[in-house]
Structure formats: C-alpha cells, structure tokens
Amino acid sequence: MSEDAAILDYLAKGGKLTSPDNAPSRYRAELMRVMASFVDSELAGAAGFADLINEAPGIGEKTAAARIVLEKIDHAVRVLDIMGEFGANIARYQSVHPWASRIGRHEDIGATRREGDMRLNVFHYPLEGWTDAVTMNVLMGRATVIQLTELARCSYQPLAEAFQSILPEEARHAELGEEGLLRLAASGVGAKKAIRESVDYWRPRVAASFGGADSPRFAMLKRFGLRHNPNDALLTEWSASVDQCLSKIDA
Amino acid sequence: MAHFYPLSVTDIRRETRDSVVVTLEPRAEDRADFNFIQGQYLTFRRKFDGEELRRSYSICAGRDEGVLRVGIKKVADGWFSSWANDELKVGDTLEAMKPMGAFHVPLEPERARHYLGFAGGSGITPVISIIKTVLKEEPQATFTLVYGNRSANAIMFREELEDLKNEYMGRLNIIHILETEADIDLFSGLLTREKCDALFGRWVNVAGADVAFICGPEPMMLTIAEALKAHGLPENKIKFELFASARPGKAKKETANGKAAASGATCQATIIMDGIRRTVEMPKTGQSVLEAAIAAGLDAPFACKAGVCSTCRAKVIEGESEMEANYALEDYEVERGYVLTCQCHPLSDKIVVDYDQ
Numbered sequence: 001m002s003e004d005a006a007i008l009d010y011l012a013k014g015g016k017l018t019s020p021d022n023a024p025s026r027y028r029a030e031l032m033r034v035m036a037s038f039v040d041s042e043l044a045g046a047a048g049f050a051d052l053i054n055e056a057p058g059i060g061e062k063t064a065a066a067r068i069v070l071e072k073i074d075h076a077v078r079v080l081d082i083m084g085e086f087g088a089n090i091a092r093y094q095s096v097h098p099w100a101s102r103i104g105r106h107e108d109i110g111a112t113r114r115e116g117d118m119r120l121n122v123f124h125y126p127l128e129g130w131t132d133a134v135t136m137n138v139l140m141g142r143a144t145v146i147q148l149t150e151l152a153r154c155s156y157q158p159l160a161e162a163f164q165s166i167l168p169e170e171a172r173h174a175e176l177g178e179e180g181l182l183r184l185a186a187s188g189v190g191a192k193k194a195i196r197e198s199v200d201y202w203r204p205r206v207a208a209s210f211g212g213a214d215s216p217r218f219a220m221l222k223r224f225g226l227r228h229n230p231n232d233a234l235l236t237e238w239s240a241s242v243d244q245c246l247s248k249i250d251a
Numbered sequence: 252m253a254h255f256y257p258l259s260v261t262d263i264r265r266e267t268r269d270s271v272v273v274t275l276e277p278r279a280e281d282r283a284d285f286n287f288i289q290g291q292y293l294t295f296r297r298k299f300d301g302e303e304l305r306r307s308y309s310i311c312a313g314r315d316e317g318v319l320r321v322g323i324k325k326v327a328d329g330w331f332s333s334w335a336n337d338e339l340k341v342g343d344t345l346e347a348m349k350p351m352g353a354f355h356v357p358l359e360p361e362r363a364r365h366y367l368g369f370a371g372g373s374g375i376t377p378v379i380s381i382i383k384t385v386l387k388e389e390p391q392a393t394f395t396l397v398y399g400n401r402s403a404n405a406i407m408f409r410e411e412l413e414d415l416k417n418e419y420m421g422r423l424n425i426i427h428i429l430e431t432e433a434d435i436d437l438f439s440g441l442l443t444r445e446k447c448d449a450l451f452g453r454w455v456n457v458a459g460a461d462v463a464f465i466c467g468p469e470p471m472m473l474t475i476a477e478a479l480k481a482h483g484l485p486e487n488k489i490k491f492e493l494f495a496s497a498r499p500g501k502a503k504k505e506t507a508n509g510k511a512a513a514s515g516a517t518c519q520a521t522i523i524m525d526g527i528r529r530t531v532e533m534p535k536t537g538q539s540v541l542e543a544a545i546a547a548g549l550d551a552p553f554a555c556k557a558g559v560c561s562t563c564r565a566k567v568i569e570g571e572s573e574m575e576a577n578y579a580l581e582d583y584e585v586e587r588g589y590v591l592t593c594q595c596h597p598l599s600d601k602i603v604v605d606y607d608q
Contacts, residue, residue, distance in 0.1 A: 007493070010469035014476065016491035018354050021294065021307045029576040032557030036578075083555060085351060089562075093554040096562050118559055118578070157491060158353040164487065 040119035042076035047099035102126035135198035141174025155225025270324040287350035289384035309376035313383030324373035363391035364461040371467025447478035458483035518597035541592035570602030
C-alpha cells in the first residue's frame, strides 16, 4: 500500500490527523475548502452585519450586534491560522474578496459559489433593516450550530478543536438573535408580519446552504472523515429546530 | 512562505541500535521562535541528490528542560533518517521550521488530571515530551503510559522513562508491551483490541482519564481509539498524532502524467507580471507555476495555495498545462485559458503565463 493509500484507509476507518505533513494532497485540498468556506462565511457574515449595528434600536441590541461582528471575525482568524500552517498567506487572504459586497435581493444563485469567494450562498444576499437581519441571524444561527457540530468531529484534529471552541460562541449568537426576535415579535402585529416575510425570504436560502441531498462530494468527505452525517439529515434537523423556534414567535 | 532557520547540532546520542537523539541550538536571535509546546515537532529540510526533502520529527524534551531535542529513528529506505543516524555530526547545521503541531492539551497546574499515553515504537518521542512536561508543571497529575515495542533493545528512552518513574514516585505508571521476549501473555504481542480490553479491565482506568494521547502506526492508533471509546472515553478526549515515520521521506509530490514524461522533464516557463517577462526553467512535476514564479523572485500573488481562493489566477497564453484542483474558476474561465497557478503544472516544453490579464 502506498503512503497516501495507507493514510486514506486510516482516515476511512476513523483515524485523525494532526499535522499538514501527513495530509495527502486531495485531503488537503478538501480540508482547505472546508476551512475557506467557513472563513469566508464568517468574514462575509460579519461584514454584512456590521452595517446593522447602527440600525439596532437600543443599546442592548447594538452591543449584541457589535459582539457578533467581533466574534465572527475572531472565529475566522482562528481557522485562518490553521490554513496558515498549510502554507496559506494569511495577511493576503483576508483582503482577497470584498466581504461586504452583496448581490440583488431577488437574484437566485442557488447553492453556488461566486468567483472563488467560498462564502456560503446565503451570505451573498443583502440584509434589509433590523428585523430582517435579526431573522436571518436566527435562521442561519441555528444552521451554523448544526453545521459546526458536524464539522467539530472532523478528522483534522486541530480544526475539530477550533470548531469545538467556536461552537458555544456561535450558539450564543443564535440565542442573542432569538432573544431579539422575541422582543420584536412582542411589539405588535405589524412586527410579526415583517418577521414572517423575512422568514419566507431567508428560509429557502438558508436551507440551500446545507447543499444537495445527493452531493457526490459528501461521499468523498465522509471517506476522508471530514464529514459524517449527510446534508439532508442536517437539513431535516435544522428544519425541525427552526419550526420549534418560530412557534414561539407565533404563540 | 515557510521559513527555515539554522539550528546547530550540539549533541548526538545513540538511543538504540537504529535511533539517535539529536540536541539542537537555534541562533540567539531565533531562540524565542523555538520555544515549543510539549508534543510539537520540527520540520527539517535537506537536499539529497539535488532534490529537497522535508521530514518532521517530534521534540522529545520537556518544555522546561531548556533544550531542543528530537528523536530520529531510522526507517527502511528513509533517506533523511538514515543520514541523521549514520552521517550527522556534532557541529553540523540543520535547517528547520518553527515548532508546530497541536498534540497537547493546555496545562492546568491546579488540577489533578489523569493522563493516558499510548506509544508504538518511535511514537514515544512526542509522548515523552508530554510526560516530562505535565509531571513537572501539573504537580498533582498522574500518567499511565502503554508503550509497545518489537523487543526490549528497541525501546527508546528506556532509561529516561525509568528515571522519570523514580523521580515522580507513584505518578508515572509504565506498561511495556513487547512483541517478543515478554514472559507474561498480557504484556507480549501486538496491541490488539483483545489486549486493550484485557489491559483496560485490570490495569488502566480508562473512564476516569481526562485525556488520552496516542502516537504510533495507523492500525495501532485505530485499535486503541476504538477500545478507549468502548471503555467509556469520549472521542474528544482522544488526541492522535500519526507516527512520524508513517510517511518515509519523499522528495516532492509527484503528479502522474504520461504526457509529461513523454517529452522533457522540464519546461521553459515565461511569466509575465506587472508588464515584465521573466523566463525560468521549471520541472513539469513537483513544482507549481506559482512556486516557480516565487522561486524566480517574482512577487506573485497567492493566498490559500489550495485552489480555493483564486488570488493566484493567471492566464496561460501559450503552451499546455493542467491543474491539480480547482474550486475557484468557472468552466468558461478555464476555457479561456485561466488557471490557478498554485495548482498549475506545465505539460508542454514551453509555457507563457500572464498574471496581468
């Protein structure tokens, strides 16, 4: 068995890697892709949310929004550091894409990437005001928690550990969003209607961020130990979690 | 870019018949860069027959020992390890990157943690670094080491481990498993699942452990991890480090390509950047166009070096090339001749790549 084949066999059986030197080239590429997708999503998410700090209605909401922006950038940096160990040029990386750029509100890009920018599809769409931002944060926040829980088991141990440490903070962001959304919903019928419109807008877009049910890439990522549960299982989990959350709004 | 620092060899100790322990000293100005964490490794580079070889070896010193020391076991067909065992001398200079690796947990001196360590052969090197460090810096910590070797005379750090056992009386427990020579069945043979089950039942308290470190060949690591989980240790408390010699030194990554082999092995690459043309001779395999450009002193743009971010995009305006991976370029861009130079290898004997388009 060649060296790479031995390591791929080891990974397929649940083995973990801790050093870039041991990563076969294809594994390395897929791992970098997972990391780039996370980093780009965090940077783009933070950039989009930063504008909303000013629109936050109260000082508590401003603090929460600012904290979310700060921590998302910090999460990106933690994963970028791991990319750096694989030879990525960290200083340059963060200036590669215009993170705050957005497409039109009603353009449809499905789940595709754009121009080498690896952010998840959902971070290409613009936020429209405070209620919309909070709603998106709740829906995507729940998705992030599920997606990170999945990646926190990945076979590259330094990354798995980074995600384990990031996870509680991302969970807190989702909670902050939920607290904000409940406060908004309590303010009247008009607010509830606005929330429902935002949910209708964001729900299919966040759902698309889970990827297709029959993704051929998933099979490979699973062999590499980078993924464990298929996209549709995670999507189902998210959908139930969102239903449960939204029932509190309608109550 | 990876930066290498010179380290001078101040001592070489023969540890077993086929392993040496090498003590290294960084230059005064680099000393802070070589403050390592227990369990980390150094990556060395050296040219053999004109080809650069990079190999990583774990540091076997404790964090507070004040020395930088690696254990190098000779592996079959391993150029670097054979050279280090047979030819390296005190006074020589080695080139190494800063210590790297995440095979550790942060120290918590106030806690009384119980650690488990599993080492196969030279997999002991990072583990002994961890043992020395935690016993010293966590005064209430205890450590159980299960250490597998072919035979008694192949045991690396045998005396040092005995000394540690005496120094930290009652806090370090060592179980040697020998493939041959052991009198008691439990302590002979390979570390199979059955053997793990027997050990964990009577000798090792797995469920009460705070963290387990495993370093050795792949099958051993998988077996032990499975057994640990079955005996109640959660997966996130198991730390893996793949055996250093699992990947015997090879020079550069090869890309299999028949076409490239058919003509010459090198390509004359002309790289255009900021309006300036530079022509370099580069191999068709083992080096990307980006690496060739950087090696030629050009300030070529790159960020991820994994075919993901598209920072290193350029257009091939003459000649043929192929990409190892491409997550960034659309099909229509590829059709127009755009490539990610970090993933791009020439196929033809001549190629012209333009970063300005």
